[in-house]
Amino acid sequence: MTPRGPINYGNASPAVRAVFDDIKRTRQIDDVNNFWKYLAHDPPTLKRTWESIKEVMAPGALDAVTKEMIYLAVSVTNGCSYCIASHGAAARKAGMSEAMFGELMAVVGMANETNRLANGYRVPIDPAFEK
Amino acid sequence: MTPRGPINYGNASPAVRAVFDDIKRTRQIDDVNNFWKYLAHDPPTLKRTWESIKEVMAPGALDAVTKEMIYLAVSVTNGCSYCIASHGAAARKAGMSEAMFGELMAVVGMANETNRLANGYRVPIDPAFEK
Amino acid sequence: MTPRGPINYGNASPAVRAVFDDIKRTRQIDDVNNFWKYLAHDPPTLKRTWESIKEVMAPGALDAVTKEMIYLAVSVTNGCSYCIASHGAAARKAGMSEAMFGELMAVVGMANETNRLANGYRVPIDPAFEK
Amino acid sequence: MTPRGPINYGNASPAVRAVFDDIKRTRQIDDVNNFWKYLAHDPPTLKRTWESIKEVMAPGALDAVTKEMIYLAVSVTNGCSYCIASHGAAARKAGMSEAMFGELMAVVGMANETNRLANGYRVPIDPAFEK
Amino acid sequence: MTPRGPINYGNASPAVRAVFDDIKRTRQIDDVNNFWKYLAHDPPTLKRTWESIKEVMAPGALDAVTKEMIYLAVSVTNGCSYCIASHGAAARKAGMSEAMFGELMAVVGMANETNRLANGYRVPIDPAFEK
Amino acid sequence: MTPRGPINYGNASPAVRAVFDDIKRTRQIDDVNNFWKYLAHDPPTLKRTWESIKEVMAPGALDAVTKEMIYLAVSVTNGCSYCIASHGAAARKAGMSEAMFGELMAVVGMANETNRLANGYRVPIDPAFEK
Numbered sequence: 001m002t003p004r005g006p007i008n009y010g011n012a013s014p015a016v017r018a019v020f021d022d023i024k025r026t027r028q029i030d031d032v033n034n035f036w037k038y039l040a041h042d043p044p045t046l047k048r049t050w051e052s053i054k055e056v057m058a059p060g061a062l063d064a065v066t067k068e069m070i071y072l073a074v075s076v077t078n079g080c081s082y083c084i085a086s087h088g089a090a091a092r093k094a095g096m097s098e099a100m101f102g103e104l105m106a107v108v109g110m111a112n113e114t115n116r117l118a119n120g121y122r123v124p125i126d127p128a129f130e131k
Numbered sequence: 132m133t134p135r136g137p138i139n140y141g142n143a144s145p146a147v148r149a150v151f152d153d154i155k156r157t158r159q160i161d162d163v164n165n166f167w168k169y170l171a172h173d174p175p176t177l178k179r180t181w182e183s184i185k186e187v188m189a190p191g192a193l194d195a196v197t198k199e200m201i202y203l204a205v206s207v208t209n210g211c212s213y214c215i216a217s218h219g220a221a222a223r224k225a226g227m228s229e230a231m232f233g234e235l236m237a238v239v240g241m242a243n244e245t246n247r248l249a250n251g252y253r254v255p256i257d258p259a260f261e262k
Numbered sequence: 263m264t265p266r267g268p269i270n271y272g273n274a275s276p277a278v279r280a281v282f283d284d285i286k287r288t289r290q291i292d293d294v295n296n297f298w299k300y301l302a303h304d305p306p307t308l309k310r311t312w313e314s315i316k317e318v319m320a321p322g323a324l325d326a327v328t329k330e331m332i333y334l335a336v337s338v339t340n341g342c343s344y345c346i347a348s349h350g351a352a353a354r355k356a357g358m359s360e361a362m363f364g365e366l367m368a369v370v371g372m373a374n375e376t377n378r379l380a381n382g383y384r385v386p387i388d389p390a391f392e393k
Numbered sequence: 394m395t396p397r398g399p400i401n402y403g404n405a406s407p408a409v410r411a412v413f414d415d416i417k418r419t420r421q422i423d424d425v426n427n428f429w430k431y432l433a434h435d436p437p438t439l440k441r442t443w444e445s446i447k448e449v450m451a452p453g454a455l456d457a458v459t460k461e462m463i464y465l466a467v468s469v470t471n472g473c474s475y476c477i478a479s480h481g482a483a484a485r486k487a488g489m490s491e492a493m494f495g496e497l498m499a500v501v502g503m504a505n506e507t508n509r510l511a512n513g514y515r516v517p518i519d520p521a522f523e524k
Numbered sequence: 525m526t527p528r529g530p531i532n533y534g535n536a537s538p539a540v541r542a543v544f545d546d547i548k549r550t551r552q553i554d555d556v557n558n559f560w561k562y563l564a565h566d567p568p569t570l571k572r573t574w575e576s577i578k579e580v581m582a583p584g585a586l587d588a589v590t591k592e593m594i595y596l597a598v599s600v601t602n603g604c605s606y607c608i609a610s611h612g613a614a615a616r617k618a619g620m621s622e623a624m625f626g627e628l629m630a631v632v633g634m635a636n637e638t639n640r641l642a643n644g645y646r647v648p649i650d651p652a653f654e655k
Numbered sequence: 656m657t658p659r660g661p662i663n664y665g666n667a668s669p670a671v672r673a674v675f676d677d678i679k680r681t682r683q684i685d686d687v688n689n690f691w692k693y694l695a696h697d698p699p700t701l702k703r704t705w706e707s708i709k710e711v712m713a714p715g716a717l718d719a720v721t722k723e724m725i726y727l728a729v730s731v732t733n734g735c736s737y738c739i740a741s742h743g744a745a746a747r748k749a750g751m752s753e754a755m756f757g758e759l760m761a762v763v764g765m766a767n768e769t770n771r772l773a774n775g776y777r778v779p780i781d782p783a784f785e786k
Contacts, residue, residue, distance in 0.1 A: 033259075035245070038252040042495030045502075048576055049248065055572060056237045061230035066197055067238050073201045074242035076382040077208045079472055079734055082249040083242070084381060085260040099192035102697030105382045106187045107198050109700075111205035111214070113375035114166070117180065118213040119346060120338040120367045121169040128164075129216040173364030176371075179710060183703055207513040210341055210603055215512060233566030236513045240569075244506035250477060251469040251498045295783075297769070300776040304626030307633075310448060311769065314441055318761045323754035328721055329762050335725045336766035339732045341603055344773040345766070347784040361716035368711045369722050373729035373738070376690070379704065380737040383693040390688075391740040426652075428638070431645040435757030438764075442641065449630045454623035459590055460631050466594045467635035470601045472734055475642040476635070478653040492585035499580045500591050504598035504607070507559070507573065511606040514562040521557075522609040600775040608774060629775045637768035643739060644731040644760045 006037030016040045019050050026054060033086060065094040073108045137168030147171045150181050157185060164217060196225040204239045268299030278302045281312050288316060295348060327356040335370045399430030409433045412443050419447060426479060458487040466501045530561030540564045543574050550578060557610060589618040597632045661692030671695045674705050681709060688741060720749040728763045 009020055009031075020040075023032045039046040057067050068091035075083035088101075096104070140151055140162070151171075154163045170177040188198055199222035206214035219232075227235070271282055271293070282302075285294045301308040319329055330353035337345035350363075358366070402413055402424070413433075416425045432439040450460050461484035468476035481494075489497070533544055533555075544564075547556045563570040581591050592615035599607035612625075620628070664675055664686075675695075678687045694701040712722050723746035730738035746756070 034254045034257050035249055035252075038254045039248060041252070041491065042498070044579065045248070045495060045499050048499075048579060049245065049502075052241060052572055052576065053245070055568065056234075056241050060234050061228060062200075062234045062238075066200070067234070069193075069197070070201060070204045070235060070238045071242045072382075073204050074208050074239055075246055076378050077205050078243070078246045079377075079381045080246035080249055081381075081384075082254050082256055083246050084384060085256045086249075087242075088382075089260045097192060098696065102700060103187075103191050103193045103198070104201060105379060105697070106700050106703075107193075107201045108205055108382060109375040109379050109704075110183060110187045111202045111218075112209070112378045113371040114180065114184070115206055115209045115211035115214050115341075116338050116374045117170060117176070117367060117371050118166060118211055118217075119341045119343075120334075120350075120370060121166075121172070122343075122346060123165045123169045123213045125213055125216045126165050129220045172360065173367070175710065176364060176368050179368075179707055180371075183707065186699065186703060203513075207509050210508075210512045212512075212515075215515065229565065233569060236510060236566070237569050237572075239513060240506040240510050240573075243509045244502040246472075247469050247505045248498060248502050250472050250474075251465075251501060253474075253477065296778045296781050297773060297776075300778045301772060303622065303776070304629070306448065307626060307630050307772070310445055310630075311633075311772065314445065314765060315769070317437065317441060318758075318765050322758050323752060324724075324758045324762075328724070329758070331717075331721070332725060332728045332759060332762045333766045335728050336732050336763055337770055339729050340767065340770045342770035342773055344778045344780055345770050347780045349766075351784045359716060365711075365715050365717045365722070366725060369717075369725045370729055372707060372711050373726045373742075374733065376704065376708070377730055377733045377735035377738050379694060379700070380690060380735055380741075383690075383696070385689045385693045385737045387737055387740045388689050391744045427647045427650050428642060428645075431647045432641060434645070434753065435760065438641070438757060438761050441761075442638065442764075445634060446638070449627075449634045453627050454621060455593075455627045455631075459593070460627070462586075462590070463594060463597045463628060463631045464635045466597050467601050467632055468639055470598050471636070471639045473639035473642055475647045475649055476639050478649045480635075482653045490585060496580075496584050496586045496591070497594060500586075500594045501598055503576060503580045504595045504611075505602065507577070508599055508602045508604035508607050510563060510569070510573065511559060511604055514559075514565070516558045516562045516606050518606055518609045519558050522613045596775075600771050603770075603774050605774075605777075608777065612775075629772060632775060633768040633772050636771045637764040639734075640731050640767045641760060641764050643734045643736075644727075644763060646736075646739065 006034055007040035008037060012040060013043065015043045016046060019043075019046050022054075023050060035082065035086065065091060065096055065100075068094045069096060069100070069104050073104060076105070076108050077112060137165055138171035139168060143171060144174065146174045147177060150174075150177050153185075154181060166213065166217065196222060196227055196231075199225045200227060200231070200235050204235060207236070207239050208243060268296055269302035270299060274302060275305065277305045278308060281305075281308050284316075285312060297344065297348065327353060327358055327362075330356045331358060331362070331366050335366060338367070338370050339374060399427055400433035401430060405433060406436065408436045409439060412436075412439050415447075416443060428475065428479065458484060458489055458493075461487045462489060462493070462497050466497060469498070469501050470505060530558055531564035532561060536564060537567065539567045540570060543567075543570050546578075547574060559606065559610065589615060589620055589624075592618045593620060593624070593628050597628060600629070600632050601636060661689055662695035663692060667695060668698065670698045671701060674698075674701050677709075678705060690737065690741065720746060720751055720755075723749045724751060724755070724759050728759060731760070731763050732767060 007016060009017060012020060020032050023036060036046065039049060068087055072087045072091050075087050138147060140148060143151060151163050154167060167177065170180060199218055203218045203222050206218050269278060271279060274282060282294050282298065285298060298308065301311060330349055334349045334353050337349055400409060402410060405413060413425050416429060429439065432442060461480055465480045465484050468480055531540060533541060536544060544556050547560060560570065563573060592611055596611045596615050599611055662671060664672060667675060675687050678691060691701065694704060723742055727742045727746050730742050
């Protein structure tokens with residue numbers, strides 16, 4: 001049903017190749033992930049998504065590994081298999097150790113549990129949080 | 132429908148008071164949040180949840196502010212109003228600056244967007260991620 | 263933005279009144295909940311939804327309180343405030359005690375936590391589950 | 394764990410065959426999808442679900458392709474692999490072009506991103522939206 | 525916890541004012557919604573989000589009302605109150621009638637139901653969908 | 656990306672073996688499921704999660720099959736494939752018949768549908784539910 005297969009560099013348009021080249025240059029990699037090869041079926045979305053990711057994931061007030069762990073926490077919560085695999089790999093590459101991954105998962109699990117306890121018990125927001 | 136109102140220290144059982152006392156001691160606060168006052172309607176869940184949170188949120192391979200930011204990222208993704216307010220406050224107390232909050236939200240937003248792009252384009256997992 | 267306010271019996275069309283009458287008769291109540299008064303803005307959806315609910319929630323292999331607790335578990339997981347309030351009330355009316363509510367919430371919390379642990383650790387399905 | 398395999402026409406009960414026949418007649422197809430062959434394990438759910446889908450998906454104020462694209466947008470947001478594949482195929486059959494799919498995905502991605510930005514920044518509803 | 529209140533034009537920086545001006549010009553409105561006044565606490569996110577929304581929501585292969593209805597379908601599925609109110613208003617402004625809204629909600633409801641039926645019955649993807 | 660493969664009894668640490676032994680003893684089984692073999696990569700999470708599950712899933716005000724059905728309802732709503740398979744198997748082992756499963760799925764489907772109808776129609780909570 002969806003775009004049939006990835007678009008590789010060889011059969012990509014100049015506009016798509018330009019984005020692939022920037023991803024490879026920025027990330028110092030030889031080839032882009034499947035995510036980009038599939039988004040390439042819609043060049044404007046490919047370009048916009050890459051430029052946003054490039055801006056958002058650049059180290060700033062938060063370092064690269066913290067940003068990748070937050071990305072992974074969201075992906076695990078949403079149950080996105082591809083994203084869990086890709087951002088899990090990215091987080092490790094950025095420096096996430098097994099111990100950090102274990103603690104990240106423990107926090108993600110507890111947050112998903114207590115989010116529901118707060119919903120079910122219909123807990124009103126403490127005035128102190130609004131200060 | 133749900134337990135009617137919070138259980139305050141004054142009308143709490145000894146078992147509940149013991150948990151409230153440990154929360155106040157551990158967090159160096161004068162009173163516990165509404166979340167605990169509502170969970171107090173089920174003492175075993177109050178005790179188990181507090182002991183788990185206490186263990187999981189203690190600084191380890193990840194520091195306190197990173198853990199609170201991950202908690203907030205999950206709560207924002209799930210749309211839990213109470214949790215967004217309480218863990219937003221906790222993250223700031225632990226040292227999250229406005230700049231860190233801004234970058235956290237930018238990452239959470241992008242992750243929620245790309246999780247759906249990966250779903251919709253049915254992107255297969257790259258063999259490299261399995262290594 | 264959405265349909266402005268509830269449609270009450272007094273200003274309802276004959277088709278809507280017929281559904282309201284059946285809800286009141288079936289549930290032995292004097293008036294219908296807001297949910298039905300808002301769905302009344304789309305009579306076909308009102309009729310179809312009520313007929314489905316009436317069929318699905320009737321006691322069968324599962325009794326009424328078990329069905330209401332399952333409904334509540336889903337509503338808590340989705341964070342639907344209206345549904346948590348209405349099905350929490352319905353579950354209590356059907357016989358859910360405070361102790362049952364406490365255990366229900368504990369299971370819902372654990373399920374939401376372990377669902378994410380299974381996602382994050384990318385646990386493969388045991389062959390035994392396929393038998 | 395779940396009903397073991399699909400129920401095909403050959404081994405279906407008269408009640409199930411009647412629904413399969415109506416699906417094939419309505420959609421002008423030779424066989425029904427796996428979704429219906431698995432729901433057939435619960436004939437009342439099979440019948441109720443088909444009758445609801447038949448009513449809801451019929452062209453009305455919205456045409457068939459718009460309805461299938463909305464169905465796909467929800468399925469992508471929920472991460473339902475089967476539904477993304479089946480309603481992606483149905484949307485294309487109803488006339489969704491690659492360009493329409495690309496724009497649909499771009500909107501779904503942005504909506505999932507901004508839903509979280511609105512949650513995290515705790516944005517209050519503008520009075521103008523209530524008019 | 526979160527940025528305290530909206531940033532209005534009067535107390536906005538030149539960078540924020542430039543985005544507000546473009547939103548007002550593009551949408552032909554006198555003032556921007558709260559969503560933008562809160563995002564203004566993080567100027568880079570305000571600018572990037574507006575530029576993405578402006579590009580994604582512009583009529584193309586899909587018209588404006590279809591795009592707003594898809595946005596609303598996702599927001600309803602995620603339970604984002606602010607987004608339901610704002611995109612419901614935007615969809616009506618773009619031409620969504622009450623009848624169209626009613627059918628949209630019926631499709632969103634059915635999709636959320638059948639997504640879970642497909643999950644629970646563990647329905648395998650039909651080979652025909654992969655063609 | 657994630658911990659590579661399961662940790663089996665043979666290569667488990669004494670702390671992990673102690674948990675595996677308790678799971679096998681409590682559930683009267685010869686080996687633990689993959690879920691536990693993967694959590695074993697983080698012994699504190701393995702221990703805490705097992706002790707919580709053991710306490711929460713023990714029969715009390717709710718019997719074992721009701722608790723497993725609630726667990727399954729949440730897992731189906733979240734779309735967790737592993738959890739749907741494992742808790743589906745556990746629910747059947749605890750006594751869930753095909754008829755009970757069929758009704759469970761029907762309720763889960765309706766709840767997910769009406770949760771969105773309540774969101775989209777922005778239905779206010781009835782005062783009666785607050786009593």
